[in-house]
Every structure is written in structure tokens, then in C-alpha cells.
Amino acid sequence: xxxxxxxxxxxxxxxxxxxxxxxxxxxxxxxxxxxxxxxxxxxxxxxxxxxxxxxxxxxxxxxxxxxxxxxxxxxxxxxxxxxxxxxxxxxxxxxxxxxxxxxxxxxxxxxxxxxxxxxxxxxxxxxxxxxxxxxxxxxxxx
Amino acid sequence: xxxxxxxxxxxxxxxxxxxxxxxxxxxxxxxxxxxxxxxxxxxxxxxxxxxxxxxxxxxxxxxxxxxxxxxxxxxxxxxxxxxxxxxxxxxxxxxxxxxxxxxxxxxxxxxxxxxxxxxxxxxxxxxxxxxxxxxxxxxxxxxxxxxxxxxxxxxxxxxxxxxxxxxxxxxxxxxxxxxxxxxxxxxxxxxxxxxxxxxxxxxxxxxxxxxxxxxxxxxxxxxxxxxxxxxxxxxxxxxxxxxxxxxxxxxxxxxxxxxxxxxxxxxxxxxxxxxxxxxxxxxxxxxxxxxxxxxxxxxxxxxxxxxxxxxxxxxxxxxxxxxxxxxxxxxxxxxxxxxxxxxxxxxxxxxxxxxxxxxxxxxxxxxxxxxxxxxxxxxxxxxxxxxxxxxxxxxxxxxxxxxxxxxxxxxxxxxxxxxxxxxxxxxxxxxxxxxxxxxxxxxxxxxxxxxxxxxxxxxxxxxxxxxxxxxxxxxxxxxxxxxxxxxxxxxxxxxxxxxxxxxxxxxxxxxxxxxxxxxxxxxxxxxxxxxxxxxxxxxxxxxxxxxxxxxxxxxxxxxxxxxxxxxxxxxxxxxxxxxxxxxxxxxxxxxxxxxxxxxxxxxxxxxxxxxxxxxxxxxxxxxxxxxxxxxxxxxxxxxxxxxxxxxxxxxxxxxxxxxxxxxxxxxxxxxxxxxxx
Numbered sequence: 001x002x003x004x005x006x007x008x009x010x011x012x013x014x015x016x017x018x019x020x021x022x023x024x025x026x027x028x029x030x031x032x033x034x035x036x037x038x039x040x041x042x043x044x045x046x047x048x049x050x051x052x053x054x055x056x057x058x059x060x061x062x063x064x065x066x067x068x069x070x071x072x073x074x075x076x077x078x079x080x081x082x083x084x085x086x087x088x089x090x091x092x093x094x095x096x097x098x099x100x101x102x103x104x105x106x107x108x109x110x111x112x113x114x115x116x117x118x119x120x121x122x123x124x125x126x127x128x129x130x131x132x133x134x135x136x137x138x139x140x141x142x
Numbered sequence: 143x144x145x146x147x148x149x150x151x152x153x154x155x156x157x158x159x160x161x162x163x164x165x166x167x168x169x170x171x172x173x174x175x176x177x178x179x180x181x182x183x184x185x186x187x188x189x190x191x192x193x194x195x196x197x198x199x200x201x202x203x204x205x206x207x208x209x210x211x212x213x214x215x216x217x218x219x220x221x222x223x224x225x226x227x228x229x230x231x232x233x234x235x236x237x238x239x240x241x242x243x244x245x246x247x248x249x250x251x252x253x254x255x256x257x258x259x260x261x262x263x264x265x266x267x268x269x270x271x272x273x274x275x276x277x278x279x280x281x282x283x284x285x286x287x288x289x290x291x292x293x294x295x296x297x298x299x300x301x302x303x304x305x306x307x308x309x310x311x312x313x314x315x316x317x318x319x320x321x322x323x324x325x326x327x328x329x330x331x332x333x334x335x336x337x338x339x340x341x342x343x344x345x346x347x348x349x350x351x352x353x354x355x356x357x358x359x360x361x362x363x364x365x366x367x368x369x370x371x372x373x374x375x376x377x378x379x380x381x382x383x384x385x386x387x388x389x390x391x392x393x394x395x396x397x398x399x400x401x402x403x404x405x406x407x408x409x410x411x412x413x414x415x416x417x418x419x420x421x422x423x424x425x426x427x428x429x430x431x432x433x434x435x436x437x438x439x440x441x442x443x444x445x446x447x448x449x450x451x452x453x454x455x456x457x458x459x460x461x462x463x464x465x466x467x468x469x470x471x472x473x474x475x476x477x478x479x480x481x482x483x484x485x486x487x488x489x490x491x492x493x494x495x496x497x498x499x500x501x502x503x504x505x506x507x508x509x510x511x512x513x514x515x516x517x518x519x520x521x522x523x524x525x526x527x528x529x530x531x532x533x534x535x536x537x538x539x540x541x542x543x544x545x546x547x548x549x550x551x552x553x554x555x556x557x558x559x560x561x562x563x564x565x566x567x568x569x570x571x572x573x574x575x576x577x578x579x580x581x582x583x584x585x586x587x588x589x590x591x592x593x594x595x596x597x598x599x600x601x602x603x604x605x606x607x608x609x610x611x612x613x614x615x616x617x618x619x620x621x622x623x624x625x626x627x628x629x630x631x632x633x634x635x636x637x638x639x640x641x642x643x644x645x646x647x648x649x650x651x652x653x654x655x656x657x658x659x660x661x662x663x664x665x666x667x668x669x670x671x672x673x674x675x676x677x678x679x680x681x682x683x684x685x686x687x688x689x690x691x692x693x694x695x696x697x698x699x700x701x702x703x704x705x706x707x708x709x710x711x712x713x714x715x716x717x718x719x720x721x722x723x724x725x726x727x728x729x730x731x732x733x734x735x736x737x738x739x740x741x742x743x744x745x746x747x748x749x750x751x752x753x754x755x756x757x758x759x760x761x762x763x764x765x766x767x768x769x770x771x772x773x774x775x776x777x778x779x780x781x782x783x784x785x786x787x788x789x790x791x792x793x794x795x796x797x798x799x800x801x802x803x804x805x806x807x808x809x810x811x812x813x814x815x816x817x818x819x
Binding site for chain 2: 007009011017018020021023024026027028030031032033035038039040041042043044046047048049050051052055056059060061072073075076077078079082086110111112118
């Protein structure tokens with residue numbers, strides 16, 4: 001936690017089969033990690049529309065994490081590769097909208113790697129804390 | 143279809159103290175009561191218990207709730223439980239949403255205030271989302287009663303036999319020319335010293351003759367598609383170049399064949415011919431021509447086997463065949479292979495002829511092996527002393543960090559056999575002796591009483607350098623005796639390396655095809671290490687035997703029977719409900735660009751040539767949502783994961799309630815959904 005008490009809000013879209021399961025595993029293994037992440041389940045990371053990512057940032061999320069299966073492990077064979085394209089598109093759009101692309105991260109975390117999930121969350125949270133609050137969110141929300 | 147006024151009930155679970163120990167559940171339920179459309183909010187000790195579910199059911203009936211949110215464990219755990227409770231109470235099971243505040247919150251968050259805040263956010267997300275839920279009906283599909291078993295070792299054979307005895311059809315696929323697996327290589331089995339062949343050969347024969355088992359040896363599974371109850375399997379049958387219907391198994395061809403090859407079955411201790419069966423009791427007993435070593439295939443001459451075959455069974459024109467079968471469930475029983483000790487160079491395997499692996503030593507002991515069951519050195523002498531080195535490859539961070547479970551016991555079995563057959567001195571070099579099992583500890587005591595020398599210490603080196611006159615012509619095993627606290631140099635005639643077990647090659651391809659995963663050691667991840675040892679995260683895919691982790695024969699057989707039970711229980715259900723979450727295309731919005739068709743992995747989408755819009759085949763759709771996120775016109779809706787639902791959840795989570803001081807219900811602020819463009 002930083003000195004000014006700034007607690008970022010991070011939205012995570014996790015695929016049901018790998019990263020969501022890894023998050024469950026981190027829980028059952030009682031691995032403690034930063035409390036800033038809020039998980040939304042999708043069946044496949046390829047379901048994550050670039051619009052979701054942009055809307056999250058515009059609605060005040062300080063970071064967006066997209067979690068999919070490791071290459072070759074996708075439950076739907078290649079969904080994770082499509083997710084990569086969609087995240088790349090979202091980053092381009094975010095840049096054009098004046099948003100910081102470092103706030104968007106795609107991670108491929110296998111179902112068996114609870115510790116890796118916790119590591120990614122901690123790492124990403126630290127990074128977002130360094131970048132600071134998302135200015136877009138403070139202006140537009142409801 | 144959405145009912146006009148959502149009335150939501152929110153239930154926060156304590157899960158004993160698993161959640162309430164960290165999260166202030168009272169605060170969360172009080173907060174939930176202030177959220178829009180929430181009619182009632184409660185917390186309860188165990189929501190998944192019968193009284194907990196009854197609470198939900200009663201509230202639905204009495205208070206007229208039409209949406210339910212339960213904040214408790216992961217939806218993977220209890221989503222089905224609460225959906226069923228909703229259904230019992232008379233509302234659509236999809237009018238339910240779960241907020242995971244245990245695995246994703248109370249168990250992973252240090253600070254109770256932060257945990258409570260996170261729980262509130264997650265509950266708010268779920269409440270916002272459930273408002274948008276639609277009534278959906280699960281689809282019911284028939285379960286195909288056929289079963290595919292991959293791997294014809296003892297676990298796979300047992301599973302196949304049990305299912306076939308239950309009256310269901312089994313396809314047993316084995317990549318080697320014969321079933322039997324590793325067990326058919328063994329001589330005796332610990333601790334009862336039953337002859338492995340005597341107990342496994344009847345099983346091989348039973349599998350080969352069973353009317354409900356279609357045996358496919360020398361075949362490999364190359365593709366698995368479909369889902370639980372309805373898998374489509376593609377199997378590659380390699381050409382045997384021998385007509386199985388005509389071959390009588392007389393073996394004249396093998397006698398006449400001039401080409402000699404090191405035998406895989408005997409682990410390179412003997413030669414086999416290019417036309418062969420792996421071992422005398424092979425099932426099926428049809429010969430196979432090894433095209434890589436056959437003189438006809440290499441040099442286009444010879445064909446001696448064809449000349450001598452009275453049954454005219456040789457067919458050099460056979461081609462590889464791809465067979466497709468439909469099954470409802472799959473049992474994976476691909477077993478293990480042994481660690482190759484060549485990489486541990488100080489043990490000299492491959493350099494010194496008298497250093498054997500344990501599986502080679504099994505063959506030496508076996509009556510059908512290279513020495514017809516006599517323990518002899520390569521130059522034909524009876525050994526006067528034998529060293530057995532435990533934990534070769536296992537419990538070694540440089541190789542495999544796990545314990546292979548069977549090595550201690552089979553090493554002691556070897557000690558007994560060496561005593562019995564040669565009277566030689568036996569030295570067991572061990573780290574710890576692990577003998578957990580019925581009659582195992584007693585066997586350990588018996589082998590000690592027979593005069594086996596147990597030396598606690600990992601072997602540092604096996605060398606032929608002569609230090610003293612008694613070393614001459616011997617191999618010297620150097621180890622630190624950690625009980626006597628001195629370095630021992632023991633000259634022996636033979637060394638057996640008790641190599642560990644590792645997953646058999648090709649397992650990566652199998653798990654990829656069926657969509658499951660391997661653990662960090664390469665074994666298959668089961669559904670739950672304690673309560674789901676035979677199931678996997680993919681419905682309808684079961685595991686048995688060593689593919690899930692090292693096991694001895696009784697455990698493998700038990701797992702084979704267990705997996706057969708799982709498959710039979712699935713079959714006897716007859717029908718199966720599958721998720722209602724499928725894609726749906728709005729023909730008004732679709733412009734027929736066919737991008738969805740391109741990205742669909744299952745070919746579930748096709749263009750209707752008449753209306754020129756795309757359509758989804760719901761029976762094939764798996765509900766991944768790739769098409770939904772791809773459609774440029776937002777014409778595709780993935781049921782239960784549509785844009786409204788996901789964006790509402792996100793909006794709920796991000797709602798800045800620190801700044802918003804009012805009451806949702808009084809101020810009539812409703813979550814406002816922006817339709818993505």
C-alpha cells in the first residue's frame with residue numbers, strides 16, 4: 001500500500017477454464033495477494049470485446065487485466081490467440097483516446113498455477129499504483 | 143424475456159468462519175439491502191446447507207423474489223446447487239448469480255476492511271448483473287453409451303472389462319502392437335510374489351475375446367471433438383502389413399525373417415525380428431512388420447515372410463487407416479514409462495554392461511526374458527553380489543522431484559529374487575524405505591531377515607577403477623553410509639538402478655485433444671485431489687492408473703474399476719443437461735459478413751443462403767463467445783454472457799460508492815447501460 005492510501009480499482013476478465021480456476025486455486029491455497037482486483041468471469045478470453053476494456057477505463061477502472069489459457073491449452077482450442085488480437089486492438093484504440101495503454105494487460109495463466117496468478121495480480125497492482133489514478137474515470141462516471 | 147420488475151434476494155454466506163472470519167458479513171448484507179431492486183438481504187452460516195437453500199426457496203415463495211444473488215464460494219463449487227434451489231422454488235435457474243467472496247476474497251486478502259470492501263463491490267456487481275439476466279432453458283442431449291479407453295495397460299484393460307461386462311461397448315485403443323502395458327513385462331509382483339504373467343494374461347485374453355470390446359492395437363487417437371455424451375474420436379490405425387483375419391500366429395515368419403532389431407519389450411537386452419509380436423502371450427497374436435527395419439521396405443527385396451506364410455496373411459500393400467467412432471465418455475489410462483538413467487552419467491548406465499535399469503532386471507527375471515528367468519551376468523556367470531540403487535531419477539531436484547512410490551517395494555522384491563535364485567549378497571542403497579500398503583511392511587521385514595544389506599545413503603558413483611585386489615573384475619559402488627557415518631566402497635557383479643516413473647510420451651497430445659491440463663511434473667490434473675481423483679475438469683473425461691501419478695498395480699486396478707464406474711454412472715443417466723449459454727444471432731442486425739463463421743472453432747455458424755444472414759447451430763455451439771466479441775454489428779448475443787450482463791456487472795463493480803451518498807432505491811438511480819457500439 002502506498003503512503004497516500006491510494007487503492008486502485010482493477011477489473012479482471014478471466015476465462016472460466018484457466019485463469020479463473022487459477023484464481024480459485026490461489027484461494028484454496030490461501031495465497032495472499034493485493035485486494036484491488038475485481039474478477040468478472042467470462043467463458044473464454046476471446047469473449048472480451050475491446051469495448052469492455054475501453055468502457056472499464058472510461059468508467060473509472062485504473063487497470064484492466066484479461067486472463068486466458070496458456071498457448072495450446074485453450075479449452076476452445078485457440079480462443080486465447082483471438083483474445084490477444086482483441087487486446088491489441090483495444091490498446092490501439094485506448095491510445096487514440098488518450099488513455100494509458102499500460103493500464104491494459106493480458107496474461108496467460110494455466111489452471112494449475114495459483115501462485116502465478118497471485119504474482120501477476122501483485123505485479124500489475126504495483127504497476128498501476130505507480131502510474132496513479134485513472135484521470136478518465138474521475139470525469140465521466142455517472 | 144425479462145420480467146418487468148426485478149425483485150432481488152441477496153444471501154451472504156459465512157461459510158463457517160471461512161468468509162465471516164475476514165469479511166464483515168453483516169455489513170455486506172446491510173449494504174446489499176440498499177442496492178437497487180434488492181427486496182431482501184440476509185446472511186447465513188452455511189448457504190449450501192439444506193436450511194440455507196430452504197431460506198432461499200422460502201423467500202422466493204413468500205416474498206415473490208424473482209432474482210437471487212448468493213455471495214459465497216466459487217461458482218465452480220456451488221452454482222449448480224443454488225440454480226437447482228431456484229428451480230425448486232419455481233423461478234428460472236438462470237435468474238441466479240453468484241459472487242465469489244471466499245476463493246477470490248476472504249482467503250486471499252490480508253486486511254479485513256479491504257476484504258469487506260471487495261465483498262461489497264463483488265455483491266454490487268452481481269446485483270447489477272442479475273437484473274439483466276434472461277430466462278433460459280438448459281438443453282438436454284442424449285448420452286452415447288459407448289466408451290473410449292486410451293491405453294491397454296492393466297488400468298485400461300480393467301476399465302474396459304468392467305464396462306464391457308456392464309453391457310456397454312468399449313473401444314480400447316493401444317499404440318503398441320499388443321495390449322498388456324508395463325505389467326506384462328514384470329516377473330513377480332510385490333508383496334505377494336504372484337507371477338505377473340499368470341495374473342495378467344487371463345485379463346489380456348478376456349479383453350481380446352470380449353464381444354463388447356473392440357480392440358484397436360497399433361493405433362493412436364489423433365483427434366477428439368464434441369462434448370460430454372457426444373464425443374467424436376478419430377483413430378489412426380497404423381498398417382501392420384499382416385492381415386489380422388488370416389494370421390494364425392504360428393510364428394514361422396518371425397523364424398525366417400533375416401532382419402534383427404533390438405527388442406523394445408525386452409528394453410534392448412535381446413533382439414527381435416522385423417516381423418514380430420512383442421511377447422509370446424501378445425493379444426492380439428497377429429504379427430506386425432516394422433517397416434523401418436524390414437528389408438523389403440528398405441531395399442525392395444526379401445519377402446521371405448510372404449513366401450513362408452501358409453495362411454497368405456502378409457500384405458505389403460496395407461495402408462494407414464483413419465477410423466471415426468462416436469462415444470459418450472473417454473477414459474485415459476496412458477500409464478507411465480521409466481526414467482532413462484543415461485543422464486546420470488556417474489552411474490555408468492550404457493557404459494558398464496552390468497548396470498541395468500529395474501525394468502531390464504524385470505525382463506532378466508522373467509521366464510520369457512533374455513536369460514529365461516535366470517539371473518546371469520552378460521558373460522553368463524552367476525553374480526556373487528548385487529547392488530540395488532534406490533531413487534534413481536526420483537526425489538532428485540535435478541530430475542523428478544517426486545517419489546515414484548513403487549521403487550522401494552520392487553527393489554526389495556528384487557533382493558528377494560536374487561537371494562532365491564543365486565544366493566548372492568544383496569546391497570540396497572536407499573534414502574528412506576517407503577512401504578505403505580497392505581503387507582508391504584511385513585515384506586520389508588522379511589527381506590531384512592533374509593540377510594539383505596540395507597545401506598542408507600545415496601550412491602555417489604559406480605566405477606570400474608580398481609582400488610584394492612577384491613575390486614578386480616567388479617563394479618565398485620561408492621556411497622556415504624549416513625548411519626555408520628563413513629564412505630563405503632562395495633565391489634559387486636551387477637548393479638540395478640531403481641529408476642523412477644514418468645508420464646508416458648505423447649500424454650501432452652492427449653490432454654490437449656480433450657482439453658485438460660498436466661501438473662508441473664507432467665501427470666494429468668484430476669478434478670480434485672481428494673474428492674474427484676478419477677474425473678477431470680472436462681466432463682465425460684476420466685483418468686485411471688499411472689497417467690495421473692505413480693501407482694502400484696492394486697491402485698491402478700482400483701482406479702480402472704473406479705473410472706469404469708464413473709463412465710457407467712454417466713451412461714445410465716441416459717440424458718444430460720448442458721449449459722444454456724449459446725450464441726444467438728439477431729437476423730435484423732446481421733449483415734452476412736461471415737466473420738463469425740471464420741472465428742468459430744466448431745463450425746457452429748453458417749450463412750443461410752436464402753436470408754443471407756448467419757445462423758448458429760445450437761447443438762454444436764460451445765458458448766465461448768468469440769463470435770459475439772468479433773461481430774462488427776453486435777448482432778450476436780451470447781446467452782447468459784451478453785453485453786448487458788457483463789457490462790452491468792462491470793459497472794456495478796466500478797460504481798464509486800464513496801462519492802455517492804444517497805440511497806439507490808429512494809433516489810431512483812438505476813444502473814445505466816451503454817450499449818457498446
